Amino acid sequence: MIEIKKLTKQADNKLILRGVDLSIKQGETVAILGPNGAGKSTLLKVLATLIKPTSGHVKINGLNLKKDHIKVKKLFGYLPHSSLLYDHYTPLENLLFFGELYGVKDVENRARQLVKEVGLSFFINEPVKNFSRGMIQRIAIARAIIHEPKIMLLDEPHTGLDQGAITILNNVVLSMKEKGCTTLMVTHDFKQAAEICDRIIIVKNGKIADDFSINNKSLGLVSEKYEALVEGVL
Amino acid sequence: MFRAALTIAKKDIYSELRTKQVLGTMIIFAGLVILVLSFAFDPANNTTKAVIPGAVWIIIVFSGILGLNRSLVSEQRNDTMHGLLVAPMEASSIYLGKFMANFSMILIVEIVAVPFLFLLFDFKVNGSILYFILVLFVGSFGFIAIGTFLAALASNSKSSEMLLPLLLFPMTSPVLIGVTQATKIILTNMEKLPSAIAWLQLVAAYDVIFFVLCFLLIEYVLEV
Ligand SMILES: Nc1ncnc2c1ncn2[C@@H]1O[C@H](COP(=O)(O)OP(=O)(O)O)[C@@H](O)[C@H]1O
Numbered sequence: 001m002i003e004i005k006k007l008t009k010q011a012d013n014k015l016i017l018r019g020v021d022l023s024i025k026q027g028e029t030v031a032i033l034g035p036n037g038a039g040k041s042t043l044l045k046v047l048a049t050l051i052k053p054t055s056g057h058v059k060i061n062g063l064n065l066k067k068d069h070i071k072v073k074k075l076f077g078y079l080p081h082s083s084l085l086y087d088h089y090t091p092l093e094n095l096l097f098f099g100e101l102y103g104v105k106d107v108e109n110r111a112r113q114l115v116k117e118v119g120l121s122f123f124i125n126e127p128v129k130n131f132s133r134g135m136i137q138r139i140a141i142a143r144a145i146i147h148e149p150k151i152m153l154l155d156e157p158h159t160g161l162d163q164g165a166i167t168i169l170n171n172v173v174l175s176m177k178e179k180g181c182t183t184l185m186v187t188h189d190f191k192q193a194a195e196i197c198d199r200i201i202i203v204k205n206g207k208i209a210d211d212f213s214i215n216n217k218s219l220g221l222v223s224e225k226y227e228a229l230v231e232g233v234l
Numbered sequence: 235m236f237r238a239a240l241t242i243a244k245k246d247i248y249s250e251l252r253t254k255q256v257l258g259t260m261i262i263f264a265g266l267v268i269l270v271l272s273f274a275f276d277p278a279n280n281t282t283k284a285v286i287p288g289a290v291w292i293i294i295v296f297s298g299i300l301g302l303n304r305s306l307v308s309e310q311r312n313d314t315m316h317g318l319l320v321a322p323m324e325a326s327s328i329y330l331g332k333f334m335a336n337f338s339m340i341l342i343v344e345i346v347a348v349p350f351l352f353l354l355f356d357f358k359v360n361g362s363i364l365y366f367i368l369v370l371f372v373g374s375f376g377f378i379a380i381g382t383f384l385a386a387l388a389s390n391s392k393s394s395e396m397l398l399p400l401l402l403f404p405m406t407s408p409v410l411i412g413v414t415q416a417t418k419i420i421l422t423n424m425e426k427l428p429s430a431i432a433w434l435q436l437v438a439a440y441d442v443i444f445f446v447l448c449f450l451l452i453e454y455v456l457e458v
């Protein structure tokens with residue numbers, strides 16, 4: 001599904017990604033771990049076609065990121081650090097706008113359904129600017145999946161969420177997985193990573209330092225490997 | 235592509251109707267310019283009629299800059315521009331959408347400000363209103379087409395408020411020279427109409443060339 005070969009990204013004479021090779025199959029749920037500044041967000045941005053790689057190849061379902069960018073963009077649901085929401089718009093208006101951009105059919109129903117799913121029906125007509133961090137994150141999640149993407153790119157999706165919202169998010173990921181959706185999730189929350197992911201990638205200094213599968217939610221294995229690789233060396 | 239552009243333009247205009255921030259500022263600004271002009275030049279005096287064609291374009295240029303700046307800087311909050319960039323459409327749709335929104339806003343300002351200006355100065359149009367509307371349309375089109383592009387260019391910089399006017403004046407001066415000349419002739423001296431039309435043709439050609447250029451190049455400007 002996702003094929004990355006020798007991907008590098010340079011910004012201001014600084015190599016942020018130094019040769020990433022990665023292959024991800026459809027339906028996998030992959031957690032990307034790594035220290036701050038390792039290049040995790042940059043990797044997701046390159047995939048989301050937000051920034052261009054300096055060198056290397058990326059193929060999504062055999063499609064070229066640049067040449068077939070419209071088809072590729074339809075596949076992705078991208079949730080970065082910022083919410084990508086318009087402050088003075090209500091959740092419904094935000095979702096309608098992005099739904100229309102993605103050409104979602106019956107967008108009004110879909111938007112209302114999503115707002116309900118993230119538990120904000122009560123605030124559906126309040127402008128987003130009055131919301132708390134966690135509420136904004138909930139709408140941001142809804143925004144990212146409005147067009148039922150085939151691949152989710154989530155950048156630290158758990159930040160600011162309360163317990164209830166974490167459960168909602170995990171359920172979203174798991175139910176999308178059942179539909180065959182692939183997920184790449186940057187996170188610092190090992191517990192959630194072990195909970196919902198079946199593969200862990202550890203990124204360090206713009207390279208993939210480790211790549212392994214986990215089953216039976218073995219949190220111990222994740223933190224053990226992470227500490228050995230990241231904290232051990234420091 | 236056109237559908238996405240329309241969605242973006244609709245979003246911008248709708249949010250403007252909601253907040254009335256930018257349009258309000260533009261119209262207040264236009265009103266102030268007109269008032270100051272009426273203090274400086276005695277409306278009763280006949281020679282002041284000569285400043286009217288210029289005043290029309292002063293209003294459009296300066297209130298236009300206010301709107302142009304906001305139109306792209308507003309997409310930086312919460313990185314909504316990234317949301318547009320990862321959506322399945324060409325970058326030129328974003329340009330087209332922003333252009334349509336800015337163009338409608340400047341047209342609204344013109345519809346409010348120009349009659350106010352003419353009324354306050356008791357200005358009787360000795361020429362053709364239709365031609366005047368055509369000049370306004372062609373001139374605003376070029377100004378906004380180039381301005382939207384440059385606003386996108388400047389919005390990547392920290393000092394976009396300063397950069398935009400600096401870039402805008404050299405780029406749009408052919409348009410502005412052409413339309414002020416044409417406006418002057420059309421409003422005061424219809425005998426020279428052929429020369430006004432020549433100016434207008436020149437501006438229209440410039441408009442088309444730059445609109446197409448901006449449309450094609452916007453992809454490289456919007457890159458993160
Ligand atoms: N546009 C940019 N220009 C220069 N350096 C950048 C840019 N974007 C990111 N970086 C640098 O690249 C490194 C990786 O950033 P990022 O991918 O955001 O890390 P993280 O793994 O914490 O998400 C950081 O050291 C950051 O300073």
Ligand SMILES: [Mg+2]
Binds near residue numbers: 040155
């Ligand atoms: Mg990051």
